Amino acid sequence: xxxxxxxxxxxxxxxxxxxxxxxxxxxxxxxxxxxxxxxxxxxxxxxxxxxxxxxxxxxxxxxxxxxxxxxxxxxxxxxxxxxxxxxxxxxxxxxxxxxxxxxxxxxxxxxxxxxxxxxxxxxxxxxxxxxxxxxxxxxxxxxxxxxxxxxxxxxxxxxxxxxxxxxxxxxxxxxxxxxxxxxxxxxxxxxxxxxxxxxxxxxxxxxxxxxxxxxxxxxxxxxxxxxxxxxxxxxxxxxxxxxxxxxxxxxxxxxxxxxxxxxxxxxxxxxxxxxxxxxxxxxxxxxxxxxxxxxxxxxxxxxxxxxxxxxxxxxxxxxxxxxxxxxxxxxxxxxxxxxxxxxxxxxxxxxxxxxxxxxxxxxxxxxxxxxxxxxxxxxxx
Numbered sequence: 407x408x409x410x411x412x413x414x415x416x417x418x419x420x421x422x423x424x425x426x427x428x429x430x431x432x433x434x435x436x437x438x439x440x441x442x443x444x445x446x447x448x449x450x451x452x453x454x455x456x457x458x459x460x461x462x463x464x465x466x467x468x469x470x471x472x473x474x475x476x477x478x479x480x481x482x483x484x485x486x487x488x489x490x491x492x493x494x495x496x497x498x499x500x501x502x503x504x505x506x507x508x509x510x511x512x513x514x515x516x517x518x519x520x521x522x523x524x525x526x527x528x529x530x531x532x533x534x535x536x537x538x539x540x541x542x543x544x545x546x547x548x549x550x551x552x553x554x555x556x557x558x559x560x561x562x563x564x565x566x567x568x569x570x571x572x573x574x575x576x577x578x579x580x581x582x583x584x585x586x587x588x589x590x591x592x593x594x595x596x597x598x599x600x601x602x603x604x605x606x607x608x609x610x611x612x613x614x615x616x617x618x619x620x621x622x623x624x625x626x627x628x629x630x631x632x633x634x635x636x637x638x639x640x641x642x643x644x645x646x647x648x649x650x651x652x653x654x655x656x657x658x659x660x661x662x663x664x665x666x667x668x669x670x671x672x673x674x675x676x677x678x679x680x681x682x683x684x685x686x687x688x689x690x691x692x693x694x695x696x697x698x699x700x701x702x703x704x705x706x707x708x709x710x711x712x713x714x715x716x717x718x719x720x721x722x723x724x725x726x727x728x729x730x731x732x733x734x735x736x737x738x739x740x741x742x743x744x745x746x747x748x749x750x751x752x753x754x755x756x757x758x759x760x761x762x763x764x765x766x767x768x769x770x771x772x773x774x775x776x777x778x779x780x781x782x783x784x785x786x787x
Contacts, residue, residue, distance in 0.1 A: 425735070425736060425737050425738065425773065425775075426737070426773045426774060426775040426779060427773070428737075428738070428761075428771045428772060428773045429483060429484070429486075429771065429772045429773075430769045430770075430771050430772075431457045431477060431486050431758065431769075431770050431771060431772050432457075432459055432461075432475075432477075432489075432769060432770040433768070433769045434466075434767060434768055434769060437461070437489060438461075438463070439461040439462055439463055439473075440462055440463060440464055440465050440466065441462040441465070441466040441767055442459050442460065442461055442462070442475075442767075442769070442770050443459060443460050443462060443466070443744065443760060443767055443770075444459055444460045444501055444502060444503065444575045444744055445457065445458065445459050445575075445744055445745065445746045445758040445759060445760065445770045446458040446459070446503040446504060446505055446574060446575055446576055446577060446746045446758075447577070447746035447747065447748040447756060447757070447758040447772075448505045448506075448507065448514070448577055448748060449748045449749060449750055449751065450507060450512075450514060450549050450550065451507060451509065451512050452549050453480070453750075453751045454478055454479065454480055454549050454550065455478070455479040455480075455482065455483050455748065455750070455756070456476055456477070456478060456505065456514070456550050457476065457477045457478075457479070457486065457758050457770070457772065458474065458475065458476045458492070458503035458505060458516075459474075459475055459476075459503070459770055460472050460473070460474060460475070460500075460501040460502075460503075461473045461474075461475045461489070461491075466767055467526075468499075468526070468527060469499060469521075469523070469524075469525065469526040469527070470497070470499065470523050471496070471497045471498070471499075471523055472498075472499045472500055472501050472523075473491050473492075473493065473494040473500055474491070474492045474493040474494075474500045474501055474503055474518055475489045475490065475491055475492065476489065476490050476492050476503075476550060477489050477490070478490075478550055478551075482750060482752070482754075482774065483750075483756055483772045483774050486772075490550075490553075492516065492518075492544065492553050493518065493542075493544065493553075493556055495520065496523070497523040497524075498520060498521065498522055498523040499519075499520065499521045499522070499523055499525075500518065500519075500520055501518060501519060501575075502518055502519045502572045502573045502574055502575050503516060503518055503573075503574065503575060504516070504517050504518070504573040504574030504575060504576060504577060504578055504592055504593070504594075505517075505577055505578065506577060506578030506579060506580060506590050506591075506592065507580070508580060508588075508590060508618050508619060509580055510588060510618065511547075511618050512547070513545050513546070513547050513618070513619060514545060514546045514547075514549075514550055515543060515544075515545045515578070515590060515615075515619045516543065516544050516545065516546070516553070517541065517542070517543045517559075517573040517574075517578070517592050517613075517622075518541075518542055518543070518544070518556070518573055519539055519540065519541055519542070519571055519572055519573055520539070520540045520541075520542060521535070521537060521538070521539050521540065522535060522536045522537040524536060525537060527570055530569050530570050530597075531569050531570050531597045531607065532569075533569055538569065538571075539564075539569070539570055539571040539572075540558060540560045540564075540571075541558070541559050541560045541563050541564055541571060541573065542556040542557060542558050542559065542560075543556065543557060543559055543619070543622065544556040544557070545619060559622050562613075562621070562622055562623055562624065563594075563613040563622055563623070563624050564596070564624075565596075565624070567598060567599070568596040568597065568598060569596070569597045569598070569599075569607075570595075570596060570597035570608075571594065571595070571596045571597075572594060572595050572596075572633070572634065573592055573594050574592070574593060574594070574634070574636075575634065575686060575744065575746075576593070576634075576636045576686070576688055576689075576746050577636070577690075577746065577748075578590060578591055578592040578593065578637075579591055579637055579638070579639060579691075581639055581643075581667060582639060583639070583643050584643045584667070585667075586616070586667035588616070588618075589614050589615070589616050589667055589668075590614060590615040590618075590619060591612055591613075591614045591625070591637060591645075591667075591668055592612060592613050592614065592622075593610070593612055593635045593636055593637045593647065594610070594611050594612060594613060594635075595608060595609065595610045595611065595632070595633035595634050595635060595649075595650075596608075596609055596611060596627075596633075597609070597633075598629075603630060604629055604630030604631060605631075606630070606631045606633075606652040608630075608631060608632060608633040608652055609627050609628060609629040609630070609632060609633065610627065610628040610629075610632045610633055610634075610635045610647060610649045610662070611624070611625060611626065611627035611628065612625040612626065612637065612647075612668040613625055614667070614668055625667075625668035625669055626664065626668060626669050626670045626671045627671070628647060628649065628662045628671045628674060629674070630653075630674070631651065631652040631653040631660075631674075632649035632650060632651060632652065632660045632662075632674060633649065633650050633652065634649070634650040634686040634687075635647050635648060635649040635650065636648050636687065636688060636689035636690070637668075637689070638689055638690065638691050638703060638728070639691065640727045640728070641694055641695070641701055641727060643665075644663050644664065644665055645663060645664040645665075645667070645668055646661065646662075646663055646727075646728055647661065647662045647663070647664070647671065648660075648661060648680075648687065648689040648705070648728075649661070649662070649674075650682070650684065650685065650686055650687070651676065651682060651684070652684065653676075654684075654713065656676045656678075657681055657682065657683075657711035657712075657713075658676045658677055658678050658679075658680055658681055658682060658711075659676065659677050659680035659681075659682055659687065659707075660674050660675070660676055661674070661675050661676065661677055661728075662674055662675070677728075677731075679722075679730065679731045680705060680707070680722070680731065681709055681710065681711040682707055682708070682709075682710075682711070683708055683710040683711065683712055683713055683714060683715045683716055684713050684714070685707060685708055685716055685743055685744070686707075686743070686744045686745070687705065687706060687707035687745065688704075688705070688706045688707070688745045688746050688747040688757070689703070689704070689705050689706075689747070690703070690704045690705075690747040690748070690749065690755075691703060691704075691749075692704045692723070692749060692755060700725055701725060701726070701727055702723060702724065702725060703723070703724040703727065703728050704721060704722070704723060704724075704747050704755060705721070705722045705723075705724070705731065706719065706720065706721045706722070706737070706745045706747055706757050706759070707719070707720065707745065708720070708742045708743060708766075709734070716741060716742060716743045716766050717739070717740055717741045717742055717766070718736060718738070718739060718740075718742065719736070719737040719738040719742035719745060719757070719759050719761065720734055720735065720736055720737065721734070721735050721737055721747075721755075721757060721775070721780065722734050722735075723780055723781065733780060733781055735775075735779070735780055735782075737757060737759070737773050737775075738759065738761045738771075738773075740761065740762065740763055741761065741762050741763070741764065741765050741766040741768075742759055742760060742761045742762075742766050743759075743760040743761075743766035743767065744759065744760045745757055745758065745759035745760070746758045746759070750774070753776070753777070754774055754775065754776045755774070755775055755776075755777075755780070756772060756773065756774045756775075757772070757773050757775075758770060758771070758772050759771060759773075
């Protein structure tokens with residue numbers, strides 16, 4: 407089993423003076439929404455790019471009247487459609503998109519979460535809200551042109567003692583090998599009653615489907631002091647979970663592995679190469695050998711260690727299944743926060759991320775880059 411070894415240092419690659427061109431996909435203050443946040447990016451089997459996000463009606467807050475939106479691009483991200491509302495439940499909160507494609511059926515599955523519009527995260531964590539955080543799933547079988555009415559799956563993927571809950575944000579994966587080949591797996595997080603050993607109360611977990619999205623069941627959980635996460639299937643079938651870290655004695659990303667398809671997870675460890683300011687990050691399989699020439703993983707986040715300093719959206723590349731990250735390139739120098747990576751049909755990679763000049767939530771923008779740009783000037787072409 408390949409276990410990512412934590413390395414003490416990474417080869418620092420000076421960012422290029424100019425990154426790839428960016429295209430604004432959602433601009434806050436337009437289209438009837440105060441702010442757009444929480445991006446998710448997916449490439450469908452037909453080559454369509456889907457850019458999901460939360461449309462926040464009245465403020466930048468995580469609470470309130472929030473709709474879940476999607477835009478489509480059929481030209482590799484050069485142009486985007488008008489937004490489609492996937493889910494609007496009046497004044498309530500609908501968000502945290504975490505799409506995954508079933509490569510067998512072509513169906514796009516979209517898990518997401520709901521809460522009462524007057525409940526905030528603090529109230530839900532204290533169990534003092536009007537309702538709780540609920541989990542739903544919708545799907546599209548026509549390349550995202552239309553979406554089914556969301557159905558609730560809270561009872562099968564959330565334990566009674568859990569309070570806050572979030573799917574993703576980002577993307578899910580489909581396992582490609584071993585006895586669980588075809589499993590759709592969704593990375594998530596939740597909160598529990600804070601304790602002396604885990605004062606944050608935040609944990610990560612996964613849920614999955616082994617019947618092409620018809621039913622969903624809970625996988626294993628990871629603790630302590632971790633939450634928003636993304637998962638990658640390594641070449642030997644091991645799952646690697648990369649998590650937002652609330653242990654501020656370590657200003658780096660947290661990791662855990664699973665050898666049983668997400669049913670159980672290892673203890674938490676940290677990777678000092680992946681610094682973070684307490685923020686969501688994106689993590690994705692780029693290539694695998696064979697059929698490609700090398701194994702490659704991609705990681706993106708605002709590469710700052712200082713809490714609250716969300717800026718410098720940076721993409722990193724690993725050739726050894728996440729053991730080391732020798733390649734680092736800057737996508738956006740200014741304020742930046744959440745992100746989502748995708749691999750395009752032509753082999754290029756793309757990143758959909760929150761960015762701005764004064765703060766990170768001015769817009770959600772799209773950047774596309776190839777392997778040559780990513781590795782320019784490094785010792786690992």
